[in-house]
Amino acid sequence: MNEKRLPELRRAINRHSHLYHVLDRQEITDAQYDELMRELRAIEGEHPDLVTPDSPTQRVGEAPAAGFAEVQHSRPMLSLANAFDDDEFLAWHRRVADLLEREEFEMVCELKYDGLAVALTYEDGVFVRGATRGNGRVGEDVTSNLRTIRSIPLRVLGEAPARFDVRGEVYFPKSEFRKFNEDREAQGLQTYANPRNTAAGSLRQLDPRNTAQRPLDIFVYTIGYSEGAAYDTQWDTLEALAGLGFRVNGNNRLARSKEEALDFYHEWLEKFEDLDYGCDGVVVKVNELDYQRHLGDVGREPRWAIAYKFPATQVVTQLLDIRVNVGRTGSINPYAVLEPVVIGGATVKQATLHNEDYIRSKGLLIGDWVVVERAGEVIPQIVSVVTGRRTGDERPFEMPTTCPVCGRPVVRTEGEAMSYCTNPACPAQVARLLEHFVSRGAMDIEGMGGKTGVALIEQGLVQDVADLYYLEKESLLKLERMAEKSASNLLAGVERSKSRPLSRVLVALGIGHVGSEVADLLARHFGTMEALMAATEGDLAAIPTVGPKIAASVVAYFRSEANRKVIDRLRDAGVRLADEARAEPREQVLAGLRFVVTGRLPSFSRSEIEGRIKDLGGSVGSSVSRNTSYLVAGEDAGSKLADAERLGVEVIDEEMFLKLASGA
Ligand SMILES: [Zn+2]
Known part of the structure; x- marks a missing residue:
């Protein structure tokens, strides 16, 4: 047993106890304090001879502060x-x-x-x-x-x-x-x-x-x-x-x-x-x-x-650094690197920081002590800064002006929260896009993501997703740990993916705001890639439930020379870019269900999701009652969330809503 830890534990407990009881300050949460005490008790329990009269287990608290009788x-x-x-x-x-x-x-x-x-x-x-x-x-x-x-x-x-x-x-x-x-x-x-x-x-x-x-x-x-x-x-x-x-x-x-x-x-x-x-x-x-x-x-x-x-959901830890990664759309995504800490049984090392404004609004400085929360399965969030623990050595986060991966300029357009790497051939973007392109909900090509994908990009075999369809076995075999058999399997997977329905291809391309639901809608409406590429923003916005945000994003995507070239090469390789027959009109899968929507959703605006619900036969209310079937809740959901919980109304997120809407 680690009786060597005794002096260290006692020092730590005494220090935190003094901070808390005498100075009204707190550097660790109660749960962390309890954990220290438990560890101390456990060690002393096994080594009663090592218990000293000044051990924190031998007294209740600290002396009262001066100033009061x-x-x-x-x-x-x-x-x-x-x-x-x-x-x-x-x-x-x-x-x-x-x-x-x-x-x-x-x-x-x-x-x-x-x-x-x-x-x-x-x-x-x-x-x-x-x-x-x-x-x-x-x-x-x-x-x-x-x-x-x-x-x-x-x-x-x-x-x-x-x-x-x-x-x-x-x-x-x-x-x-x-x-x-x-x-x-x-x-x-x-x-x-x-x-x-x-x-x-x-x-x-x-x-x-x-x-x-x-x-x-x-x-x-x-x-x-x-x-x-x-x-x-x-x-x-x-x-x-x-x-x-x-x-x-x-x-x-x-x-x-x-x-x-x-x-x-x-x-x-x-x-x-x-x-x-x-x-x-x-x-x-x-x-x-x-x-x-x-x-x-x-x-x-x-x-x-x-x-x-109750299990702790919040702990205090240190924000060691703020780093960025590059998303598949080129977005520069800042994230917090934390001193690892256990919250509710899981070790947390990182927290999402969304974007530059988010960091500013929280007043986060690199080196700060922060309160981190992890509730349920939600991604860990930084709740607040413990400003009382600042030493003056903290420094503000600067959004990089060049992409950390390809070195090309990063821009932030007015009105946009995100900054973007402007290089469509950025290896980081290509890697993310490739991972997405081959994923199960998209072209579903097994074994092509992860390390293999990165290796393909590093070897220069893949510069955009269309290159996947031009891979040869010989060059695949040159990759590390790539055997004859797995190379054949990969190529067979690529071959099979050529006949995926148009909606899956649209998902795979990673067009902004086009998830599986919208892709389905577009595929049904246009039937072929050509027809979709020829559509104007007006054509698109005329489709019920396709909002202006989606319309603009689709048009911008196909306007890009590089993207059109990818589509051409996919077609040349034999990827099917049309559906044989238009599907039946949508079933009214939400008929009889009453929804209330609250908070910001990842991909739908409020009117988009309401349109979608009505389209599928559901109805939309403005306040939660016992008759509400589901509350669809996004980020920053307000009092409706509490109402739903009080009334026992099921709360779902966008992903669950899409499952429901797909009739699954
Ligand atoms: Zn880049």
Whole structure:
């Protein structure tokens, strides 16, 4: 085992703990911090002799910052043990069941808020003191600041114990946080990166008037200590707290079995991101307070509760570089090279940056620490910059003025977001195009993409896609690792591809905005390559669902001398460039389906996709209701996405829509 890592781990944990608790700063996410602690505990577990009194596992937190009076908590504010998967949760349940000597017991399931824990003390029903968690035993007196939170009752409703303190979590609502940042931006002030740190900072303002301007809120979840009345269960406690006028979360649930508790977790795992407050897991507590007392605490953690965390979707890492690659249309695509980091089980090394404006709008500098998000199967995105970690050595990204592959000039036309390499023979473009040309949805020539394609280009055997049809076995055999058999297979594949339908050829050419759907439409409408090449923008735009963007792109493609030459050589080689018969009119595959469209789609404008839906017999609505069949969502989808999720309406992307529209 790597006990050599102990000092390093302890140093790292102490440093981050100090940053977080004392300086209200954060350089790593909670998940990363938890991971360090887990590693430390694991090593110390195997080598108990190496545990030192100053190890971070031996204490709860850090000393409170200067500036606030200290408050001794009447009972320590403990932290919770974590579970990160079902097995760990079930292991906890098993231990509790064994200690209680009973298989089943009730549990209260609560959301785990990503905020700042506080203790509120009431005497004779009046709020007398509020304190931060601090190190768990001693916190900071932030009574005046807490008084500014309107959901904290200054006097409780009804009958209450003579003296008691309640524990809760102060948070900054996400919607308010957005508004707050917009306001600051409008005033030319620096914006904040995340609601939790901002809540912490707000609560620790020395001037309560500053706190009052920030719309903090609180959920209360337990009584820490009380003189007088006591309740039998956690569930009764929550109900009593609500009755006293405290804000208790409405999503709490009483679970009668471990299965019900797991259901609660998995339900919220699906939808926690829609909540207006940060939430990073669920907390499961043994309901009976007698059982809780029997179970007791171990070290700094109660045995009767566990925090089952959601997998992290955001982590902080460093932006090492911004590089570009060349797309098949010649677009220069910037991407982020990241210090590799694990998010939700996958290692992330790169993130898309779309284009120059995107980089500017995020304010990204090379060398910055950035928050990276990976949600579901979505490509990793950079969410924000941790500007507080800048050292001054960061430098801005410059869009190259020449193509990194062929060295020819790069241009960005006004009104276009992308910059382009202007050389149609650019090897990078040809390689991308070749890969696309031979792909399954296009000419479907097996074994011709990837390394073979690159080798063909490097050897000068292929300069454009038409060259594929003029390859000879002799020259193929000169390629590295190319045997007789595979060369024959390749040539047979090329031969077979000559009879692909016209729509597939159109897809294969890689004309901007012409995907399989549009290619289908054009092939059916024109029937031959000649007819399509002769079409004007007006002819094209007259076809329902072909918008002006597509029309312009098709005409521009065939106007190019180089492209016309490729078509001629494809024809000469025997590639079929016409369909024998026009297909039947389109089936009404979307008949009876109701769609709502939101966000920016990769290849359709709003009117194009709506036309397409209507063309195929579907209908289009403007707002999501229970009658909506599908919400087609693109980039920057807004509130409709939340509506759909709330109403259980299926959300699909453009690709899924095209599948549906193709009748598949
Ligand atoms: Zn180039």
